[in-house]
Amino acid sequence: MAMQGNVVLITGGGSGMGRLAAQRWAKAGKQVAILDINEAGLQETAEGFNTIHPFVVDITDFQSVKKSVEEAEAKLGPIDRLYNCAAIMPLGKLLEFSPERTQQMMNINYNGLVNVTHAVLPGMIARGKGDFISFASMAGWVPMLLTGAYSASKFAVACYTETLFHENINSGVRFACVCPPAVATPLLKQGKETAWPKMLQEGDDPIAPEEVIDAIEKSIDKNEFWVFPNSAARWGNRVRRMFPGALWKHVHKVEGW
Ligand SMILES: NC(=O)c1ccc[n+]([C@@H]2O[C@H](COP(=O)([O-])OP(=O)(O)OC[C@H]3O[C@@H](n4cnc5c(N)ncnc54)[C@H](O)[C@@H]3O)[C@@H](O)[C@H]2O)c1
Numbered sequence: 001m002a003m004q005g006n007v008v009l010i011t012g013g014g015s016g017m018g019r020l021a022a023q024r025w026a027k028a029g030k031q032v033a034i035l036d037i038n039e040a041g042l043q044e045t046a047e048g049f050n051t052i053h054p055f056v057v058d059i060t061d062f063q064s065v066k067k068s069v070e071e072a073e074a075k076l077g078p079i080d081r082l083y084n085c086a087a088i089m090p091l092g093k094l095l096e097f098s099p100e101r102t103q104q105m106m107n108i109n110y111n112g113l114v115n116v117t118h119a120v121l122p123g124m125i126a127r128g129k130g131d132f133i134s135f136a137s138m139a140g141w142v143p144m145l146l147t148g149a150y151s152a153s154k155f156a157v158a159c160y161t162e163t164l165f166h167e168n169i170n171s172g173v174r175f176a177c178v179c180p181p182a183v184a185t186p187l188l189k190q191g192k193e194t195a196w197p198k199m200l201q202e203g204d205d206p207i208a209p210e211e212v213i214d215a216i217e218k219s220i221d222k223n224e225f226w227v228f229p230n231s232a233a234r235w236g237n238r239v240r241r242m243f244p245g246a247l248w249k250h251v252h253k254v255e256g257w
Pocket of ligand 1: 012014018036037038041058059088112135137138181182185
C-alpha cells in the first residue's frame with residue numbers, strides 16, 4: 001500500500017469510512033489517532049485494537065483540535081497520513097433550513113477541515129512528507145434539489161483542498177480529494193430522516209465503504225489528486241462540467257418539480 005510512515009490521524013473515526021480506515025491501518029500495524037465528537041462511536045472503533053487511540057473532539061473548536069493533535073503527536077510521533085472524514089448531512093430545501101442549520105453544516109464540514117488543516121499540515125510541510133486526504137463528495141461537484149446546504153459545504157471542501165494542493169505542490173506532501181457517490185454508512189440515515197431526493201432514491205445503490213478506501217490507495221499510488229471511486233462518480237463530474245443545463249433539466253424531471 002502507498003502509505004509511508006507509521007502514524008495516521010482520522011477525523012470522524014467513530015463511524016463509517018473513518019472507522020474502516022482506522023481499523024485497516026491498525027491491522028496493518030500502524031498507530032492510529034481517531035478524533036470524533038461521538039465518544040461511544042470512538043470506543044467501538046477502538047475496541048480490540050491497542051493501536052487505535054481515541055480523542056473526543058469537536059472539530060469546530062480549533063483549540064481542542066490543536067490540543068489533541070499535539071497530544072497524539074507527543075504519544076505516537078509525527079502524523080504521516082490525515083483523513084478528514086468528519087461531517088454531517090441533513091438534507092432539505094434551502095429556505096426550509098434555518099440559517100443556523102445551514103451554517104452549522106458549513107461549520108463542521110468546511111470550517112472543521114480548516115481547523116484540522118492548520119493543526120496538522122504545517123508539520124507535514126516542515127517534514128517534507130505526509131498524505132493529506134479530504135472527503136468532499138460527488139455532491140461537491142454535482143448540485144441537486146434538497147442537497148444544497150450539504151453540497152455547498154462539499155464544494156468548499158473541494159476548492160479548499162485543490163488550492164492547498166497547488167499552493168504546496170513541491171512540498172513533498174501528497175494530497176487527495178475524495179468524491180464518492182452515495183456510500184453505505186450511517187451518514188445516509190441523516191439524509192433519509194430529513195429529506196431524500198428521488199435522484200438518490202432511484203439512482204444506483206450506495207457503494208461499499210471498502211470501495212472508497214481502496215480507491216484512495218490507488219489514486220495516491222498514481223499521484224492522482226481527485227479520487228472518483230467508481231464510473232458513476234467520474235461521469236457525474238463530466239456531465240456537470242460539460243452539460244450543466246441538461247443535468248438540471250434531468251434533476252427537475254426526476255424530482256417532479
Ligand atoms: N456516506 C456517503 O454517502 C458519502 C458520500 C460522499 C462523501 N461522504 C463523505 O465522507 C466522509 C465520511 O462519511 P461517512 O459516510 O463515513 O459518515 P459517518 O456519518 O459514518 O461518519 C462521520 C463522523 O463524523 C463525526 N462528526 C460529526 N460532526 C463532528 C464534529 N463536529 N467533530 C468531530 N466529529 C464529528 C460523526 O460523529 C461521525 O462519527 C464525510 O466527509 C462525508 O461527507 C460520504
